[in-house]
Amino acid sequence: MILLLDTSTPICKLSLIDGDNRFDNEWEAARTLAKGLLGYIENNLKKHGKTWQDITAIGVFEGPGSFTGLRIGLTVLNTIADCQSIPIVGGRGDDWQESVLAKLKGGANDKIVLPFYGSEAHITTPTK
Numbered sequence: 001m002i003l004l005l006d007t008s009t010p011i012c013k014l015s016l017i018d019g020d021n022r023f024d025n026e027w028e029a030a031r032t033l034a035k036g037l038l039g040y041i042e043n044n045l046k047k048h049g050k051t052w053q054d055i056t057a058i059g060v061f062e063g064p065g066s067f068t069g070l071r072i073g074l075t076v077l078n079t080i081a082d083c084q085s086i087p088i089v090g091g092r093g094d095d096w097q098e099s100v101l102a103k104l105k106g107g108a109n110d111k112i113v114l115p116f117y118g119s120e121a122h123i124t125t126p127t128k
Contacts, residue, residue: 001050002057002104003041004097007033007073008065014044015097023048034072055086059100062090064118071115078112088113 004015012029015022027040045051060077063070074090081088090113091099 001054002059002101003055003077004059004100005041005073005077006061006065006096007037007069008061008063009069010066012037012040012069012073013061014041016044016048016050017101018048018050018054029069033069037072037076052080052084055080055084057086057104058088059097059104060088060090060113061096062092062113063116064092067115067117070117074113074115082112090114090116092116 001016001018004017006013007029010028010030012027012033013024014027015024017023023044025044027036029036029040042052045054058077058081060074062074077088080086087104087107087109089100089103089108089110091097091103093099
């Protein structure tokens with residue numbers, strides 16, 4: 001089963017692909033993404049009779065988008081991929097899901113996906 005995830009906006013988008021079956025879900029994570037992401041994924045796996053061990057590959061939206069959302073999502077998925085020794089690939093743009101699925105089908109493995117923010121970081125000067 002392939003897990004696809006996009007955490008670039010306050011709406012977290014998850015897809016589970018198991019052969020010809022596909023399940024898509026959205027969760028308004030907003031400021032609860034860090035606290036709830038693992039539970040959200042686990043609940044969706046259980047809903048379809050699956051466990052963490054059933055995940056055979058991961059595709060993730062790498063950006064651009066929310067700095068914090070991308071950082072949290074990519075950290076969680078990179079960790080899962082590493083711990084389970086499964087491939088992970090990242091994609092960008094409107095067709096990112098098709099792109100990562102093609103890369104996974106071709107045997108790609110980025111091993112670690114880094115966030116793409118679309119511009120240089122805007123570091124502010126401390127006010128104190």
